[in-house]
Structures are given as C-alpha cells and as structure tokens.
Amino acid sequence: MAEVELGQLAAENASNSEVKKFGQRMVEDHQKANDRLKEIASKKGIDLPTEPGARQKATKERLAKLSGEAFDKAYVETMLKDHKKDVAEFEKESSNGRDPEVKQFASETLPTLQDHLKEVQSIAPKVQESTRSSNSQSPSQ
Numbered sequence: 001m002a003e004v005e006l007g008q009l010a011a012e013n014a015s016n017s018e019v020k021k022f023g024q025r026m027v028e029d030h031q032k033a034n035d036r037l038k039e040i041a042s043k044k045g046i047d048l049p050t051e052p053g054a055r056q057k058a059t060k061e062r063l064a065k066l067s068g069e070a071f072d073k074a075y076v077e078t079m080l081k082d083h084k085k086d087v088a089e090f091e092k093e094s095s096n097g098r099d100p101e102v103k104q105f106a107s108e109t110l111p112t113l114q115d116h117l118k119e120v121q122s123i124a125p126k127v128q129e130s131t132r133s134s135n136s137q138s139p140s141q
Contacts, residue, residue, distance in 0.1 A: 002056035003030040
C-alpha cells in the first residue's frame, strides 16, 4: 500500500520524467500485487492492514514536503532501499515459505520486484547527476 501511495506522489510531484514514469509503474504493479495478496488472505481468513504503517506514513509525509530534484532524489533513494529489502524478503519466501499459495505468490511477484530494482538502479545515477549539476551551477550575476 505504501508503494502505491508513494508512487502516486511521484507521479504527481516528480520533476524527472523517468521518476514520474517509475512512480506510475509502482502504482499499477503494486496495486495488482496487493489485489492478489488480498485474495489469498481472504481465502485463508487473514485480515490485512487497511493502511500503511507508521514508518511508511512518516516517509510519505517527509516526501510530500519536497519538490523538484529534492523530491526525485529522496524518492529514488527510498525506492532503492525498499526494493532491495523487498527482493530479499520475496527471495526468502519463494525459497523457504511454508504456505504453498503464499510461496507461489512470492515466486510470481519476485521477477517484477527485481525488475523494479533494476529500473530504479538505472534511474538513480541520472537523478544524482542532475542534483549535483544543479548544486554546482553558480548563480548568474
């Protein structure tokens, strides 16, 4: 849910077109995954959270206060960190999961998460470079 909300924020607030596009992809891909997970949980009588946790809300609030290149950089850094963690967790679940349906969900979702990580890794240097070049430009007199 947090990835969806942050993706919406990026689609609206990012200044870099690749960051905007990535944000929109996060909305679409993670919403699909959330819907699938809800189906699995419902079959098993498991109640999932209805909103992101406190940490995710704090991240969203922090990012919502930023704009332009500062937003782009912070969002990309957050997505790098989150997707590294997500990929590791889904790799573990797809290998060692005890519930066959959850294990299958992790296995089916893992390639998409790995693709997200690759994409954000390719965007990161461009955002970093853009920020560096903006900061090093001297003001015109």
